[in-house]
Amino acid sequence: xxxxxxxxxxxxxxxxxxxxxxxxxxxxxxxxxxxxxxxxxxxxxxxxxxxxxxxxxxxxxxxxxxxxxxxxxxxxxxxxxxxxxxxxxxxxxxxxxxxxxxxxxxxxxxxxxxxxxxxxxxxxxxxxxxxxxxxxxxxxxxxxxxxxxxxxxxxxxxxxxxxxxxxxxxxxxxxxxxxxxxxxxxxxxxxxxxxxxxxxxxxxxxxxxxxxxxxxxxxxxxxxxxxxxxxxxxxxxxxxxxxxxxxxxxxxxxxxxxxxxxxxxxxxxxxxxxxxxx
Numbered sequence: 001x002x003x004x005x006x007x008x009x010x011x012x013x014x015x016x017x018x019x020x021x022x023x024x025x026x027x028x029x030x031x032x033x034x035x036x037x038x039x040x041x042x043x044x045x046x047x048x049x050x051x052x053x054x055x056x057x058x059x060x061x062x063x064x065x066x067x068x069x070x071x072x073x074x075x076x077x078x079x080x081x082x083x084x085x086x087x088x089x090x091x092x093x094x095x096x097x098x099x100x101x102x103x104x105x106x107x108x109x110x111x112x113x114x115x116x117x118x119x120x121x122x123x124x125x126x127x128x129x130x131x132x133x134x135x136x137x138x139x140x141x142x143x144x145x146x147x148x149x150x151x152x153x154x155x156x157x158x159x160x161x162x163x164x165x166x167x168x169x170x171x172x173x174x175x176x177x178x179x180x181x182x183x184x185x186x187x188x189x190x191x192x193x194x195x196x197x198x199x200x201x202x203x204x205x206x207x208x209x210x211x212x213x214x215x216x217x218x219x220x221x222x223x224x225x226x227x228x229x230x231x232x233x234x235x236x237x238x239x240x241x242x243x244x245x246x247x248x249x250x251x252x253x254x255x256x257x258x259x260x261x262x263x264x265x266x267x268x269x270x271x272x273x274x275x276x277x278x
Contacts, residue, residue, distance in 0.1 A: 029236035032077035035174035038062035040194035064146025075229030110209035138187035143170025194265035245270035
């Protein structure tokens, strides 16, 4: 009976072993990230470089930051790359993340039609939003609980205005599509600078408010906690996090977009604190 039990146990271990090995140490790293990271073109370039430099390949799902964090909170991603600091901190407090590292920043810009019917050009962001609301000029919101959507709604909150009515349109789309809608409707919208520069030739919109301190847009990489989710690829997630803050990648981020747009789309921040960026 003992020999039979031992044989049964050995068989069970053999059967279970490959399943654990496949789920935890797979060569694929599952990334949940933002549409702005993808729409800027930076994601595709870094994913290819990451595959060259490590034993892993990246499989990315680009959604809004809220959805990306929700994917991580279910253990359905190994690592997330997002830009909504308050929501990220809540995510960490809930025990969903293990490492959270500052990677880079860019900034948001307020875009509008060339005619600028609400006369916001050159104002600070809060006065510009107040002018748009007062004029009932069409404003296109992402409306998708993304990092950009969260950021935009927080700006409105700081103005003391709760935008509503026919002039305030929630598109429920990614950043690239939101820019297309705003262009077609000759409306105002908030965009990260990188996506706007990448799409500038395809839309009819201008930057009307920029370089305002409240518009800084900060990105962090967060590894999903393997203690809470044992089936995540912790080694692959850490490899990606380390890759994003490595000196080589940071130099690449600093140069990305300069040759095509005359200015970088993002600014590297590895090793800094969030306070130093702001």
